[in-house]
Amino acid sequence: xxxxxxxxxxxxxxxxxxxxxxxxxxxxxxxxxxxxxxxxxxxxxxxxxxxxxxxxxxxxxxxxxxxxxxxxxxxxxxxxxxxxxxxxxxxxxxxxxxxxxxxxxxxxxxxxxxxxxxxxxxxxxxxxxxxxxxxxxxxxxxxxxxxxxxxxxxxxxxxxxxxxxxxxxxxxxxxxxxxxxxxxxxxxxxxx
Amino acid sequence: xxxxxxxxxxxxxxxxxxxxxxxxxxxxxxxxxxxxxxxxxxxxxxxxxxxxxxxxxxxxxxxxxxxxxxxxxxxxxxxxxxxxxxxxxxxxxxxxxxxxxxxxxxxxxxxxxxxxxxxxxxxxxxxxxxxxxxxxxxxxxxxxxxxxxxxxxxxxxxxxxxxxxxxxxxxxxxxxxxxxxxxxxxxxxxxx
DNA sequence: GTCTATAGCCGGATAGAC
DNA sequence: GTCTATCCGGCTATAGAC
Numbered sequence: 001x002x003x004x005x006x007x008x009x010x011x012x013x014x015x016x017x018x019x020x021x022x023x024x025x026x027x028x029x030x031x032x033x034x035x036x037x038x039x040x041x042x043x044x045x046x047x048x049x050x051x052x053x054x055x056x057x058x059x060x061x062x063x064x065x066x067x068x069x070x071x072x073x074x075x076x077x078x079x080x081x082x083x084x085x086x087x088x089x090x091x092x093x094x095x096x097x098x099x100x101x102x103x104x105x106x107x108x109x110x111x112x113x114x115x116x117x118x119x120x121x122x123x124x125x126x127x128x129x130x131x132x133x134x135x136x137x138x139x140x141x142x143x144x145x146x147x148x149x150x151x152x153x154x155x156x157x158x159x160x161x162x163x164x165x166x167x168x169x170x171x172x173x174x175x176x177x178x179x180x181x182x183x184x185x186x187x188x189x190x191x192x
Numbered sequence: 193x194x195x196x197x198x199x200x201x202x203x204x205x206x207x208x209x210x211x212x213x214x215x216x217x218x219x220x221x222x223x224x225x226x227x228x229x230x231x232x233x234x235x236x237x238x239x240x241x242x243x244x245x246x247x248x249x250x251x252x253x254x255x256x257x258x259x260x261x262x263x264x265x266x267x268x269x270x271x272x273x274x275x276x277x278x279x280x281x282x283x284x285x286x287x288x289x290x291x292x293x294x295x296x297x298x299x300x301x302x303x304x305x306x307x308x309x310x311x312x313x314x315x316x317x318x319x320x321x322x323x324x325x326x327x328x329x330x331x332x333x334x335x336x337x338x339x340x341x342x343x344x345x346x347x348x349x350x351x352x353x354x355x356x357x358x359x360x361x362x363x364x365x366x367x368x369x370x371x372x373x374x375x376x377x378x379x380x381x382x383x384x
Numbered sequence: 385g386t387c388t389a390t391a392g393c394c395g396g397a398t399a400g401a402c
Numbered sequence: 403g404t405c406t407a408t409c410c411g412g413c414t415a416t417a418g419a420c
Contacts, residue, residue: 025216107357111291112213125358153354154367157349158345161346165296168342
């Protein structure tokens with residue numbers, strides 16, 4: 001996997017276009033035009049469409065890890081770090097109302113296509129799940145940590161889904177407030 | 193809109209195929225083959241792909257209304273009727289893990305395609321929202337009824353999304369139990 | 385109403401010149 | 403590495419026979 005400015009540009013644009021328009025609906029021609037290269041050049045970097053998808057998922061994994069690491073480095077404590085996760089819903093609200101959650105919508109589309117990369121896409125969710133479970137563990141949730149992580153992941157997915165269907169921004173803010181209230185009810189053994 | 197056995201068969205198969213494979217990925221040829229007719233015959237009944245989508249959405253609206261009416265006719269009281277809604281997650285768990293929620297995934301796909309029928313698809317959610325709001329109103333939730341309806345709709349969407357990504361049936365059952373517990377915490381003024 | 389045949393376009397993918 | 407040119411197949415959609 002050699003570093004190449006063109007290759008990086010392709011993956012970056014494909015990432016955006018897959019999110020905004022869906023994987024299948026995004027053609028090579030669309031990506032090539034967005035990058036500003038010919039279709040022929042495209043095939044020098046990626047043999048098949050699945051190769052691009054693979055690269056996009058890899059990119060998303062890397063960026064997700066980097067984001068989680070950055071949150072981890074912030075000295076907010078587990079509760080503050082979970083809030084960082086929750087507040088993505090507010091920060092990205094406009095794009096969520098237009099296109100849904102990037103991870104959830106990709107997983108769903110790949111499921112319907114019965115695509116080979118299904119599980120790799122779900123691994124992005126896995127990064128969030130494991131990181132959140134780590135925070136809940138620090139809060140003292142013990143064995144319930146992973147269930148709580150999945151619950152919170154699921155909650156955010158539901159908010160994204162309904163927000164997309166109804167383009168309802170107040171709904172997002174109301175639900176985020178609800179999540180914060182829920183989080184506040186959890187005991188914190190880390191403050192002792 | 194004349195009644196026709198062939199037309200009905202087309203809409204019925206298209207409904208299933210759109211759900212299982214997605215709207216855009218499902219071709220006329222696929223539907224025609226599933227129904228057992230030629231593509232030419234197809235165009236006698238539907239001029240464009242959007243026409244089929246319209247018919248599918250109309251069909252889903254009708255079937256949703258019928259289902260909600262049936263639940264309403266059951267004499268369980270508002271809390272029992274809300275449980276009927278929740279238990280769809282269990283009853284349809286296998287298909288949800290494979291293809292997600294029929295309504296949510298359609299709305300999301302149409303959003304990405306920036307499709308004209310986006311709002312009509314969201315109207316199916318609207319039927320559930322309004323019906324659920326009616327139940328919460330009966331429970332005495334007053335002005336909070338619609339927010340509670342959207343919250344429950346969102347919750348079920350989140351469960352469907354995560355269940356699809358991880359194919360995790362125990363997760364579905366755990367979350368359904370969580371929803372039931374949440375429902376039990378709501379006061380009921382209808383029993384007086 | 386149902387069929388066959390076909391137009392015309394666009395998708396992914398390849399070959400080869402520069 | 404980048405381009406142009408091109409192949410092949412599947413797609414939506416139409417025309418017209420039966």
